[in-house]
Amino acid sequence: MITAGVDVGNMFTKALLQEGGRVLSYAILASGLDRKRAARETFRQALIKAGVTEDDVCNVFSTGAGQDEVDFAAGTVTDITAAARGTLKIFPMARIVADVGAEGAKVLKTDDDGRVLGFTINEKCAAGTGSFLETMGRALGVQLEELGPLSLEAERAVTINAQCAVFAESEVVSLIHAKVPREVIARSIHEAMAGRVSSMVRRVGLQKKLALIGGVARNKGFAAALEKDLDAKLLIDDEKPEFLCALGAALLAAERDAGQLP
Amino acid sequence: MIAHYGYKDGSGDFFISIDTDKCTQCSDKPCLEACPEKIIELFTDDYDDEVVGIKASERNKIKYTCLTCKSTFGAGHAACIEACLLEAIEHSW
Ligand code: SF4
Ligand code: SF4
Numbered sequence: 001m002i003t004a005g006v007d008v009g010n011m012f013t014k015a016l017l018q019e020g021g022r023v024l025s026y027a028i029l030a031s032g033l034d035r036k037r038a039a040r041e042t043f044r045q046a047l048i049k050a051g052v053t054e055d056d057v058c059n060v061f062s063t064g065a066g067q068d069e070v071d072f073a074a075g076t077v078t079d080i081t082a083a084a085r086g087t088l089k090i091f092p093m094a095r096i097v098a099d100v101g102a103e104g105a106k107v108l109k110t111d112d113d114g115r116v117l118g119f120t121i122n123e124k125c126a127a128g129t130g131s132f133l134e135t136m137g138r139a140l141g142v143q144l145e146e147l148g149p150l151s152l153e154a155e156r157a158v159t160i161n162a163q164c165a166v167f168a169e170s171e172v173v174s175l176i177h178a179k180v181p182r183e184v185i186a187r188s189i190h191e192a193m194a195g196r197v198s199s200m201v202r203r204v205g206l207q208k209k210l211a212l213i214g215g216v217a218r219n220k221g222f223a224a225a226l227e228k229d230l231d232a233k234l235l236i237d238d239e240k241p242e243f244l245c246a247l248g249a250a251l252l253a254a255e256r257d258a259g260q261l262p
Numbered sequence: 263m264i265a266h267y268g269y270k271d272g273s274g275d276f277f278i279s280i281d282t283d284k285c286t287q288c289s290d291k292p293c294l295e296a297c298p299e300k301i302i303e304l305f306t307d308d309y310d311d312e313v314v315g316i317k318a319s320e321r322n323k324i325k326y327t328c329l330t331c332k333s334t335f336g337a338g339h340a341a342c343i344e345a346c347l348l349e350a351i352e353h354s355w
Binding site (some may be wrong): 077078081115116117118119120121167170196199202204 | 263264265266267270272275277307308309321
């Protein structure tokens with residue numbers, strides 16, 4: 001049975017097709033202003049990649065900030081539950097999931113059966129999200145993809161005190177003027193952001209079996225900073241970390257279809 | 263499930279934590295009426311349980327929205343905390 005998950009985020013929309021727990025295809029597009037259209041187009045691309053048609057798909061579940069705009073979905077599931085389900089499929093041992101995307105971060109805790117015991121969502125500021133790195137990279141004159149590797153070259157960091165992305169940017173500019181090496185600034189940026197996410201982890205209750213998902217999981221500098229802050233080795237899916245909510249939604253769609261869910 | 267709604271900023275942590283397992287045993291849900299700012303909402307979670315949470319549009323400003331209510335009730339108290347007989351609600355500030 002083929003099912004699909006469509007994760008409509010504020011910045012990006014992701015679609016994934018699965019059959020029997022095996023991922024068939026995935027696609028990602030910018031959400032833009034018309035999230036309904038982005039959802040339909042991303043789903044269409046995932047269908048093409050898998051070489052199947054819409055009629056071959058038994059069930060579609062949507063998730064994410066724009067989950068209600070997916071008019072072809074038979075059901076919706078919160079991104080908390082979807083993140084838990086998708087992550088536990090890849091990392092059954094994970095008990096804490098930190099999902100850090102372009103515009104938001106959330107951390108959830110599960111029990112041994114995958115049931116969500118608690119969660120916290122960063123609702124305030126960009127300082128714990130991928131857009132923070134983008135802003136800081138711009139201030140430093142470094143491409144986003146280069147920022148993580150650059151930070152790994154540094155042997156020290158300086159403290160960035162600002163809790164807000166706007167003020168942190170001006171701190172970074174001051175560090176540039178003070179001739180602090182760029183790699184040190186890059187590492188400091190990642191450590192500041194990791195501090196935000198690890199305080200969310202501590203709020204739900206720190207455990208060592210921790211998975212990092214979302215687009216920012218691709219950033220090795222951030223992952224290293226978070227590992228250091230939490231003194232834990234992170235579980236990271238290098239291939240498709242930003243698709244695990246869509247995977248979770250697709251798996252839940254299959255379970256609902258099989259009558260395993262209410 | 264313990265749901266933490268809120269944020270951290272330069273002046274501190276501002277989270278309202280709700281133990282939603284207790285909400286499933288609470289038929290009247292008095293916190294909804296008690297909240298003077300009406301920022302607590304009822305919804306059905308992914309386990310098909312009726313629980314309460316803080317409205318998405320309000321989560322990033324609870325430090326300000328809850329200020330009057332919290333200062334009326336005094337340190338460590340608030341209308342929602344007082345109304346909840348099952349002690350499901352905690353505030354971080
Ligand atoms: S009064 Fe307490 S237990 Fe009842 S719904 Fe509100 S928070 Fe939940
Ligand atoms: S502190 Fe007061 S205003 Fe804030 S959620 Fe509780 S009852 Fe509502």
